[in-house]
Amino acid sequence: MVQRLRRTGPDADFLEHADHEVGRVVDAFEALGELDDTTVLYIVGDNGSSAEGTLTGLLNEMMGLDGNVGDFAQLLPERERWGHPGTAPHYAVGWAWAGDTPFQWTKQIASHFGGTRSGMLVSWPAGIAAHGELRSQLHHVIDVMPTLLEIAGMAEPASIDGVTQKPIEGTSMAYTFASASFDDDVWELYDLRDDFSQGKDLAAQHPDKLRALQDLFMQKAATHNVLPLDDRFIERGDPRLRPSYFYGRDEVVFRPGMTRLPEGSAPKTTNVDHTVTAVVTIPEGGAEGMLICVGGDGGGWSLHVQDVRLYIDEVEVGTGTVPRQNRARFGAGCMDVGEYSLSPVTDGYPADTPHFPFTGAIEHVTLRFSGAGNDISAHEKLEQLLKLD
Secondary structure: OOOOOOOOOOOHHHHHHHHHHHHHHHHHHHHOOOHHHOOEEEEEOOOOOOOOOOOOOEOEHHHHHOOOOOOHHHHHHHOOOOOOOOOEOEOOHHHHHHHOOOOOOOOOOOOOHHHHOOEEEEEOOOOOOOOOOOOOOOOOHHHHHHHHHHHHOOOOOOEEOOEEOOOOOOOOOOHHHHOOOHHHOOOOOOOOOOOOOOOOOOOOOOHHHHHHHHHHHHHHHHHOOOOOOOOOOHHHHOHHHOOOOOOOOOEEEEOOOOOOEEHHHOOOOOOOOEEEEEEEEOOOOOOOEEEEEEEEOOEEEEEEEOOOOOOOOOOOOOOOOOOOOOOOOOOOOEEEEOOOOOOOOOOOOOOOOOOOOOOOEEEEEEEEEOOOOOOOOHHHHHHHHHOOO
16 A cells, blocks of 8 residues: 655645545555556656745635735735635735745746756666665656656667657656756856755856856757747747747637636636527427536636527626726636536525536537637737736
């Protein structure tokens, strides 16, 4: 039986859940008698502690990232609701600083280990003689594939299904089993052999070594398609700033069964003029449920039928105004048709009906856009909105 870890602090609930479920997988291999010859690589975390929470903390992370922070007097009355459904809170920056001790800075600041470093566990009883030992070499997730290929004795594939593959760019970690637009930035230099937490900057003492490492960094960045460097943050969350299937489309049709389309990959509906049309069949006894939704309990919108008989037939049955929206996106939710797959957008859905599936029949749901809502030409408009360089 795998010994489970008991965690405390920010994100402890998720981490303990992940530990438990990974433990179940490992237990299964043990029950099959295959654990000794099974390699397990467990990367713990996704870089350092996150610091978006400002000095006071945030009741809704995406609203905070969009500039709607709120002051302490506004947040204090919400303390009993903090962390409950309908909130998407984030701890204050002081907790992030503490969580990254002894390293400097926090997640999203890639210049120091407080923004980049995560621990990793490796287990392979039949292939690693050392047990319970520490390794201090630095590696990256792109090194996982070459590691597995090496220990499995497999060659890197030149093509898959007739498609020529790019050369793998990582470095195998197997050797460890035995044995940072940035024109205004200041480069720093640390000797990690003697300075684990990056406390002594040696850049002024060794300018030649710094220059050589700067040149090497740019060489490797070009080789591995890292350039151009881009140090923008929340504005990069806008779906229009990445390749998308929906660029240039003024109409998108979805069928029932389309669920869990990540918001960042879906058509953009925040601050974009659009109409939603659902063609449905209502049975004789009526129907209710979700037609289409975007987002989750941290923010979003939904079109659903509940407790009413709805007649349209070209007649306007209601109007409303949304005075302010998130600028870039609602959060980390998704777009669903016919149900909600993750958290509910509102708390008004029936508590006894998980996912609130539509009980009639949906033929299709159509999104129609006016202007450049989902066109790549919206880049210029967005940059003006955000006052970017």
